[in-house]
Amino acid sequence: MKDAFTKLVANTSTSSPQHVMRFLTILAVQDCIIDGRYSKAGTGYIVEFDDIQKKLAEYAPTMLQPVKGTQNEYCYAQADAWTNSSKKPLTIRCTEYARAGQKDKTSLEKDWVNVFRRSVVRNKVMDDIFTQNADSYYFDNDMRILLDSMRVVVRSYIVNKIAAKMMAMSAVFLAEPGPVNANMASESTATGVVWDAIGLGKSVSRGTRFAKNLFLQHSHGSLSCVYCNNAITGKNVQMDHAMPIKHGGYSCHHAGNLFPSCRSCNQSGKNGKGANYLGLDGWIRIKDFLGNNPGLVMDMKQSMTSIGSRRQVAWMDWWDEVIHFYSNHLAGLSVWNPGSGNSQLSAADIPAIRQILENIKQK
Numbered sequence: 001m002k003d004a005f006t007k008l009v010a011n012t013s014t015s016s017p018q019h020v021m022r023f024l025t026i027l028a029v030q031d032c033i034i035d036g037r038y039s040k041a042g043t044g045y046i047v048e049f050d051d052i053q054k055k056l057a058e059y060a061p062t063m064l065q066p067v068k069g070t071q072n073e074y075c076y077a078q079a080d081a082w083t084n085s086s087k088k089p090l091t092i093r094c095t096e097y098a099r100a101g102q103k104d105k106t107s108l109e110k111d112w113v114n115v116f117r118r119s120v121v122r123n124k125v126m127d128d129i130f131t132q133n134a135d136s137y138y139f140d141n142d143m144r145i146l147l148d149s150m151r152v153v154v155r156s157y158i159v160n161k162i163a164a165k166m167m168a169m170s171a172v173f174l175a176e177p178g179p180v181n182a183n184m185a186s187e188s189t190a191t192g193v194v195w196d197a198i199g200l201g202k203s204v205s206r207g208t209r210f211a212k213n214l215f216l217q218h219s220h221g222s223l224s225c226v227y228c229n230n231a232i233t234g235k236n237v238q239m240d241h242a243m244p245i246k247h248g249g250y251s252c253h254h255a256g257n258l259f260p261s262c263r264s265c266n267q268s269g270k271n272g273k274g275a276n277y278l279g280l281d282g283w284i285r286i287k288d289f290l291g292n293n294p295g296l297v298m299d300m301k302q303s304m305t306s307i308g309s310r311r312q313v314a315w316m317d318w319w320d321e322v323i324h325f326y327s328n329h330l331a332g333l334s335v336w337n338p339g340s341g342n343s344q345l346s347a348a349d350i351p352a353i354r355q356i357l358e359n360i361k362q363k
Helices: 002-010 019-035 049-064 077-084 090-099 102-113 115-121 141-149 151-174 187-197 208-219 245-252 263-267 280-291 294-303 315-328 347-361
Strands: 039-041 044-048 136-139 238-241 258-261 334-337 341-344
Touching (some): 019 044, 019 049, 019 115, 044 049, 049 102, 049 187, 141 315, 151 187, 151 315, 208 238, 258 263, 280 294
Antiparallel strands (some): 334 341
16 A cells, blocks of 8 residues: 555646646545545556546535635635636636526536546546556555545545645736736635645534533533543643644544643644654543543544535544554654653554554444
């Protein structure tokens, strides 16, 4: 599987004329695998082009929707694939979508999705990652396991690639007539659009407010910091990401990864604890906290599976992801242990951390 990840990274590091649509195609293939919409073919597997296009159609409304600017509404460079599908300038296409009624929006979305056939498939730009057949992509078992088991890592990497392209294209956008202030300088704005498009956006139901309310309900308003065990109330209750946001962007922003913390523990460490991963002591405290709150664990699990999106991060999927990370991405990893500060992750702690994570997963 390591070779599959190396292949994926190597072949998404260079630019192509299809940019955004190329990267979205990888996410669409991954979604098909997660959904089980693939079939066995010899020693590998195939995903049909028609199923990929259905996934892209799900992304389209968010990827093409106008984003509020300071002077008017505009679309960002997420629509840059249109430059390969129409003689109309990109700025005109974006303006059309911003002003269109639902019927015309649907037509423009179909045109955008069809870039997959007209450009990505026609130019065989995915050949270095998937083998192209007449009406499907073929991939080996290692690639299937990679896309299915390392969902957060792969999605975070691809989303960041898309966001970087969107930010670069926005500079071009500003120099053309049409939408005003099309400035994608904010990485959080760029990545947020893409996370929302693939169904893992930062929402109240999965975010900090929801998780905080969940914990307050189970503690009857009296919480303790999961790290130092000091009592915290009211505005002093902060929610900390056990796996930092840098690990997987908005896909880390859900109830299964948010825990009550005092301000001191939440902000501890170089550039804040959020810049680092947790060490052994931190995971022990989270395991004990969850062990003492079985009813809360049940509600956390429910919140991760009942929001209505099949791409909602499920409890066991999430902890499999964390276990995999602590098994395979450890070189130079900076960790934070409550009470002792920042350090390099000790190899001697790895078996114990994995055992704790397995214990949390089975709760």
